[in-house]
Amino acid sequence: MFGLGIVKGLAITLKHFIDTFVDDAKYSFNSTTNQKAFESRQGTSGIGLFTIEYPEKKLPTPERFRYIPFLVTDYEVPLHDPALDPNSPQFNHTKWVEAHRFTQEKWESLPGYTYEKWVELHHCTGCGICSKVCPPQCIWITQASDPKTNKPVSKSKAFYIDLDMCMSCGFCAEFCPFETIRMDHDYELADFEREEGHVHDYFRLTKPISYYATIRPAQAAQDEADRRQKAEDEKRKAEEKARKAAEKATAEAKSATAAPPPTADKPAPAKRTPEEIQAQREAMQAKKATPAPAPEAAPPPAAEAKPAPAKRTPEEIQAQREAMQAKKAAREAGEKK
């Protein structure tokens, strides 16, 4: 019969209309305030009213949600207001997020603030990997330098992200080797100007680790474990080095004074002895010969080396990491020439 198709279609829209009330009845027609109703309707399936009453109600952000990057610091910010305590029943999420939008003034107004301490506790080492991997190149970093020697130190002095270029891809967070740059959940950023407000500087970007642990708990826990592991590795490596040095010292008792200082503290690049430089150079050359990119160069050693990764000790990993970093520094230095 002509027109039956239209009637059938209208029946479907009518069903949608009725469904809403049927589902509402389940929650005694009080579904707007009922959390269970909200979860069921916003879940994988579910009938009835689908609307989220933003801004009164907000869709929860999943852990991996990414918006604008931020930087993690160990500098703790005391928050005494119960509305800003995630464990308190009076917790107000919006207020809490707002409290974590910092400016230079806001950091400076904190009791006991000094810039030196702030930088010291900051996780960022200024390695610049985030700015190198950034597809639209929206990250600018100035590496800090020692005021006395003028040599670069592993801290950032300036850090900028241009929000009007950032594509929220999350690569910076994915490839950050020091668990510092992470993707924020704060999407409520609409404002009236962009000239200043949309360039987030070092202070604006930095947020305390407690904030990070609240928005991305699983990742923060993982990061914490990684950092502990790294510290342990470093400690063990230092011990190993000391032990080897001691052995060497006993074996070569006659030239004990000339032995390079195998101390646990990191040797500053400026103070490296010629022997060390030579050793590092050799290590670099050895490294250059082995990796995969040049398969025709030396396939047998590569094949031998392959099974190693699974069985590598933490020391080896650390050593390799250091060698790689040195190699990269050398390559960059070469590029700049």
Added chain:
Amino acid sequence: MSHNASPHDEVPAELAQNVWLTTLAKLDPIYNWGRAYSLWPLTFGLACCAIEMIATGAARYDQDRFGAALFRATPRQADMMIVSGTVTKKMAPQIVRIYNQMPEPKYVISMGACANGGGPFKEGYNVVSGIDKFLPVDVYIPGCPPTPQALLLGIIRLQEKIKGQSLATVPWYREEIPLDALPMPILGPDIVAPPQLPQIEELLAMARAGQITDLTDIGTKPKPKHPPKAPKPPTWDITPTAEATQLAAEINRALPAEAVTVEGNTLIVDRAHLVAFGQHVRDTLHYELLSNVTGVDYLGRTPDRFEVVYHTYSISQPQKPVLTFKARCPEGNPEIPSLYGLWKTCYLQEREIYDLYGINFPGHPNLKRILLWEGFNGHPMRKDYNEAYFEEQAKPFSSRHPKGEHFRAEKNNPFGRNVVYPADWDLAQWQAEAEESIQHVIDSRDIKQHMDFDTDRVVINIGPHHPSTHGVFRMVVTLEGETIVDLEPILGYLHRNHEKIGERNGWLMNMPYTDRLDYFNSMLNNWGYALLVEKMTETTVPERAEYIRVIVGEMNRLVSHISLLGFLMNDLGALATPLFYAFEVRERVLDLFEELSGSRLMCNYMRFGGVAYDVSTDWLARAEQVTASMQEALDELDNLMTGNEIVLSRTKDVGVLSAAELISHGVTGPLLRAAGVKYDIRKVEPYGIYSRFDFDIPTMPDSDLFCRFYQRVLEGRESLKILAQAFKGIKDTPPGDIMGGKASYTIRVPAGEAYARIEHSKGELGYYAISAGATNAWRYRVRSPSYINLNALADICKGNKVADAIVALGATDIVLGEVDR
């Protein structure tokens, strides 16, 4: 608005004394209340952000709760413009024109990084660094893209601003503040803002007098310490393969002269014999589908600097491997005969090469610029073309680290914008030719009479901001009465220079850019690109990652098809209801994608050799539930529309085009299968693990609009079949094993070339790249199905009514991010 933009305007002293005005000011709360809650937005979307804007208007976020979702189709009835997405130079004049047509009071929300300041595409030669260069903006919303809730907050902010205004000071009631129309930008050698003309003239005069050598050099642009090295054209092993040699010998016997030589597995064809060669390939060797045509610039190679690469496939004998051939031409005489006579797909593809590389194709019926405009200065894909914001040949830029101080590229450009003008440009003599050239094309056509009685021919313009063009696409339609006699698609309003930026990016950096091609299908876009690089680096993908790719890919395909059904009904006049139903299930899938990858739209989920994150058992369980609800939604949409008499009468036997014609046009995907051709890349050239799944290639017989619409329903059902098998299969794979090879951000791809293609929801999505062995690609090309399917649009529409053109375009299923790239 924004003539005095502060949200808390004070009443000026001389006005404060005016008794009448101060009395009026007491009415402010009522006056502002009325305006704040009746914001009528203009139906107007530019790019990816527009999809989030549609989602905001749909049921879940319900913009209407703020009195701000009565999307108006005409600027005359609207008072809020949401600039949602990348503003290109080609589109900027249209945006200003629309803004001028809106009555006061009017407000502008700039949505997303691109509209704010150019976004990730800022460096591109066709991108405006922020709509605030041309329009006064009230609220900026950062994000790429802003989530719907972020957009809602933007609207709330605008309402706050309105509530701070006063009747006494608002400019539209004060005679001393003229409310003139804003000057329209002009498309010259680059985009020109009329107020800047004197400054441009002055700088050009200085350049002509020899005071400045390079106009881009003016300013304080940080220079790299060392001048960039001249790039070396890539070379790789080109020892001929046995099969290619044999094929070349066969072809050479058939052709008049030794026209074909062999390099690797590609045939190099002497351009003098290209047409005869093409004829032989098509008719004797049965390579009916010319899938991809693209130009390559080997800057520094002599004698033949330019090359055109053709990828052909056989539809009648699908087991035949790809046949790649190339034709070369020198810099001084860049001419290659057009193959339009053999394959109509060359209409758009050769025009693109002409536009971007400046290679001429004698024999092409209408060799005009396509992505840029007539009169644009230069051919931007040439290796020696540098944009106004050019910094270095390859990323990362040295100005970012270790001495990175933030700067805005426009601050270092003498014009303060992303523009560069040729020094020999004579403003006095110059006339913009962008619009005239379109008119010229239409006038010069020999249009045959379709009707028995005489009527005047009318040329009407649909787009580029028309609500039914699915983005910023323009059709210039010549009508006789209501019947279409000719249709000319005009593109480039969203040309974001994906390929140019892609050749500067590191290999991995292109991954998030592919998200922004077809912003409905980021998972599938990622997959195609990952496949290309995996092919070039010979990376294997672990089994679990392959399953995850199939799951997310097929879910994405289903969502794309379901959304299309909603949009198509919208085009037919079923305003919003089917679309809202479709978007409801889409939202549930996007929630899953967001949980898995971190973003709803721009997933950036795949990596070379795997995927970025593993799926949890819990996620898989919920994905299965969502798949079940997608099944329901598909059935419901089917019931809602398939039997509907209005839908049937509008779509049956409308827009018919034969399979042979479609193949000649290069059309692939659901459109081709709706013409009865069983051609699906998942079957003929299975990638990933598709060969393990049991599914059919559905087809429809008639190749009309109804078949194209119903084809999507059928394909959705096959995707459901694949998903059910994938959910079962993934259970046997070890969790965590998702990455083959190491996760590294600087990969070097061995020198060489490759073409990889996948079955995208819209057709064949192909990626072609040439590597010179560096960390970035020498040539990076996207063969986008939407763009090439548009070839057939004119032939589909001819002879039908103008209202059918809208539906025909809807059934072609284009996404402008992918069309214009």
